[in-house]
Amino acid sequence: MERENKKMIDSYLSFRLGDEIFALHVGKVQKILEMRDVTEVPRAPDYMKGVINLRGKVLPVIDLRIKFGMQPAGWTKTTCILVVEAEVENEMVVVGLLVDAVQAVQKVKQDEILPPPSIGSKFRSDFISGMTRVNEKFFMVLNIDLVISSDDLINIKEIQDAKEAFEKES
Amino acid sequence: MSNSYENFQTKFIDEALDNIADLEQALMALELSPNAKELVERVFRSLHSLKGGGAMFGFDRLSEFTHRMENIYEMIRSGQLCVSSELLAVTLQSVDLLRDLLEEPGEVGHQLKQRCKSMEKAIDAVVREETEKMLLTVARHSGNEKEEQDTPNGVATYFIHFYPQADILENGTNLLYLLDDLKELGQMVPMPGVQSVPVLQNLNPVSSYVFWDIFLATDKGINEIKDVFIFVENEAVLEIHKISNSDLFGSEQFISKMSELSERQKKVDLSEIVSIASNYEESITEVNSQLHEANADEKSSSSVSQKHDKDNSCTAGNNGNGKRRTSSSIRVSTDKIDNLMNLVSEMVISQERLNMIASQHHIPELKIVSETVQKLTSQLRDSTFSISLIPIETLLTRFQRLVHDVSNDVGKKIDLKAEGLDTELDKTMIESLTDPLLHILRNSIDHGIETPDKRRKEGKHEIGTIHLKAFYSGANVIIEISDDGAGIDPEKVKAKAIEKGIIPEDMELSRQDMLNMVFRSGFSTNEKITELSGRGVGMDVVMRNIQAVRGKVNIDSHKGKGTTVSITLPLVLSIIDGLLVKIDQTEYVIPLSLTDRIFPVKASEIEKSFNNIISLGGNQMSFFDLRKELKAGGKAPEKMQMIVINYNEVKIALAVDFVIGKIQAVLKPLGKLYHSQKLISAATIMGDGSIALVLDTNAIVEECTAVRF
Numbered sequence: 001m002e003r004e005n006k007k008m009i010d011s012y013l014s015f016r017l018g019d020e021i022f023a024l025h026v027g028k029v030q031k032i033l034e035m036r037d038v039t040e041v042p043r044a045p046d047y048m049k050g051v052i053n054l055r056g057k058v059l060p061v062i063d064l065r066i067k068f069g070m071q072p073a074g075w076t077k078t079t080c081i082l083v084v085e086a087e088v089e090n091e092m093v094v095v096g097l098l099v100d101a102v103q104a105v106q107k108v109k110q111d112e113i114l115p116p117p118s119i120g121s122k123f124r125s126d127f128i129s130g131m132t133r134v135n136e137k138f139f140m141v142l143n144i145d146l147v148i149s150s151d152d153l154i155n156i157k158e159i160q161d162a163k164e165a166f167e168k169e170s
Numbered sequence: 171m172s173n174s175y176e177n178f179q180t181k182f183i184d185e186a187l188d189n190i191a192d193l194e195q196a197l198m199a200l201e202l203s204p205n206a207k208e209l210v211e212r213v214f215r216s217l218h219s220l221k222g223g224g225a226m227f228g229f230d231r232l233s234e235f236t237h238r239m240e241n242i243y244e245m246i247r248s249g250q251l252c253v254s255s256e257l258l259a260v261t262l263q264s265v266d267l268l269r270d271l272l273e274e275p276g277e278v279g280h281q282l283k284q285r286c287k288s289m290e291k292a293i294d295a296v297v298r299e300e301t302e303k304m305l306l307t308v309a310r311h312s313g314n315e316k317e318e319q320d321t322p323n324g325v326a327t328y329f330i331h332f333y334p335q336a337d338i339l340e341n342g343t344n345l346l347y348l349l350d351d352l353k354e355l356g357q358m359v360p361m362p363g364v365q366s367v368p369v370l371q372n373l374n375p376v377s378s379y380v381f382w383d384i385f386l387a388t389d390k391g392i393n394e395i396k397d398v399f400i401f402v403e404n405e406a407v408l409e410i411h412k413i414s415n416s417d418l419f420g421s422e423q424f425i426s427k428m429s430e431l432s433e434r435q436k437k438v439d440l441s442e443i444v445s446i447a448s449n450y451e452e453s454i455t456e457v458n459s460q461l462h463e464a465n466a467d468e469k470s471s472s473s474v475s476q477k478h479d480k481d482n483s484c485t486a487g488n489n490g491n492g493k494r495r496t497s498s499s500i501r502v503s504t505d506k507i508d509n510l511m512n513l514v515s516e517m518v519i520s521q522e523r524l525n526m527i528a529s530q531h532h533i534p535e536l537k538i539v540s541e542t543v544q545k546l547t548s549q550l551r552d553s554t555f556s557i558s559l560i561p562i563e564t565l566l567t568r569f570q571r572l573v574h575d576v577s578n579d580v581g582k583k584i585d586l587k588a589e590g591l592d593t594e595l596d597k598t599m600i601e602s603l604t605d606p607l608l609h610i611l612r613n614s615i616d617h618g619i620e621t622p623d624k625r626r627k628e629g630k631h632e633i634g635t636i637h638l639k640a641f642y643s644g645a646n647v648i649i650e651i652s653d654d655g656a657g658i659d660p661e662k663v664k665a666k667a668i669e670k671g672i673i674p675e676d677m678e679l680s681r682q683d684m685l686n687m688v689f690r691s692g693f694s695t696n697e698k699i700t701e702l703s704g705r706g707v708g709m710d711v712v713m714r715n716i717q718a719v720r721g722k723v724n725i726d727s728h729k730g731k732g733t734t735v736s737i738t739l740p741l742v743l744s745i746i747d748g749l750l751v752k753i754d755q756t757e758y759v760i761p762l763s764l765t766d767r768i769f770p771v772k773a774s775e776i777e778k779s780f781n782n783i784i785s786l787g788g789n790q791m792s793f794f795d796l797r798k799e800l801k802a803g804g805k806a807p808e809k810m811q812m813i814v815i816n817y818n819e820v821k822i823a824l825a826v827d828f829v830i831g832k833i834q835a836v837l838k839p840l841g842k843l844y845h846s847q848k849l850i851s852a853a854t855i856m857g858d859g860s861i862a863l864v865l866d867t868n869a870i871v872e873e874c875t876a877v878r879f
Binding site for chain 1: 516519756757800801802838839840841842843844846847849850853855859860861862863
């Protein structure tokens, strides 16, 4: 799909991570895989869960829970791997994201997505590209390129604070 | 249209560079054996294709210039010139010019034009000198009786007046082809002229007003010459005269007359030529009669006459020159090779799978098939890889060239010895190696090797030696460049580094650390900037270039004895034979080429061992417990395996849980996200779809050693 066409689509895939709900633009997501055995790569950061075989290619998998500073969760029925395409240092990288559950694909108009509130100086709001409310539920649209490029852990606490601030505002 | 033309142009440049490289190689070889006619042939061939291609793709200057060089080698080929070092030197310089000319198609810059001009002059001068020398030697020593008599018998010189009618071009005749055909017959000097050209208004652009006066020396006879003109006989004035029964191009007087004639565009006075011819013929007969007298002691005469002998036999050999050797290689785009490589990789994976299934079901027929397929895939894999590998030898010519040129410039005598040139590397790697290697060599010549005087004083052989050695070491290729020159004084290096502010004054450095200072940027020990080394590119760039292809550079030097720079490069293969092992739940692959032996050990022995030394098969050896190094979980089994690997000629053991067996591993990169991962060089997909990780044993040994000490 061309970039232009991707922008025309206003569908977002939402997924759950602990108690929080995040969303990704559907153009970013290639496929959703069932959880499977991940080969751990030794001496890598904790959030780098390992690698899996995706149709003959080696796909690195990031455990988003750990990346967001949450406790690692066990392997449940709903755990799955989102295969997403991200831009890292001007290069397209395909990577798997381990999430607790995939929820739905929702249509959200571009103007319904609001910029994240800036609270506190420490909070890196750029990991979140926007926030929106669908059916009284809030979710945060992730700037996945940045999340993957960055070697830092993201503090889920700050994101939660940001969400609360946003909820109060609206 | 213009796009595809440009495509062709880049293709031509590619090809031309190859041709130039080949040319250079042939020239270097020719220097060693000046009489080898097949080398002259090779030079000629390269020049010829350069000329043709150049003209076709708008490199007019290049083509013009090559044409001139081609003429010289044509003369050598036909035995009218000897290969001399002056001639070779001037040709080699021209080769450089050719490279520069390649960069600018069409109109070339003023500077380059000047260079062309002066080069052309230099060539002419050398050719003139050589011809004179040649004639002198002919007169003085004179060759063997037999061949001297051959010449008048075989070769005769003809004068051809060829004046086509104005409408000759209307039939589609290309007059230049006729001249080319004529040139195939022997040596020729064509002198074009124009006659009865109308005033501009009446000038018909499709008419021909040109005539040619041609001197041709050939052994083919008048009928052959007539044959060339057979299709234009009725549309042209054609006169053919035999002016001499000898090859007049051997006569100095004749040649100077020719150049005079062509310069002034005068009408050819045949009688004058005939008189020159008869003079020349006389001189030859004279020489011959002298020769008869001196025949007895002629045998010991000189090497020069022998040379002539060979040169002339080369002429004879060339008479049947229609057969150009067809090239034994083809050009294939790298995309196609990459594609092939991918397919082979897929096939290897499928084959591993087949193997697995065959071992699960005990069907003899299936087993036979799977074994055959395995054999075929591994052969297919090896030959596919060899496609993109080229031997280091391809670089040698440029090195020889550099040593030849630079050592002459700085007045040093240097011998380049090379070893292990059949060591093969990936083409891209060879390309990125060229500059660093040239730089190291230049350093050796410029700073390393001393002047002959100084060497004599120090009791060394006057001729310095640079030794280039390439060899495989495990999964690496090592290239060593060592010289027997002055070496590097580590203290001096340190002092310099302090002076330049690269390191603080009170820093403690080991000898190796001091030497490694030369790789720091902004470092150059030589006071004066020479044209050769001090051009702002230092060893730091060498280091960076080599690191860019995942290589390593090491320097070792002993004052007064010489310097050795060694470059270690990883062999980049995308499929390897590996030993599959298991540590905890994860499967790892150790490159089979590195493994030496496997010993079973008890876990307790590993725990008990002191300082990571264990005795295996009667040898003490240091080992690393991969469980610990890879931070594997779980509990170690009671019986473990020790895999002995080669690490830079040293044997080191690695402890693993199990050894599963041998596999063919298709290496897949772990990707950008694992860029900081050094111990694992790649991943591979197993027959059952699971993933095994490929260990970079060198990195493991280095990393573990670094942590420990």
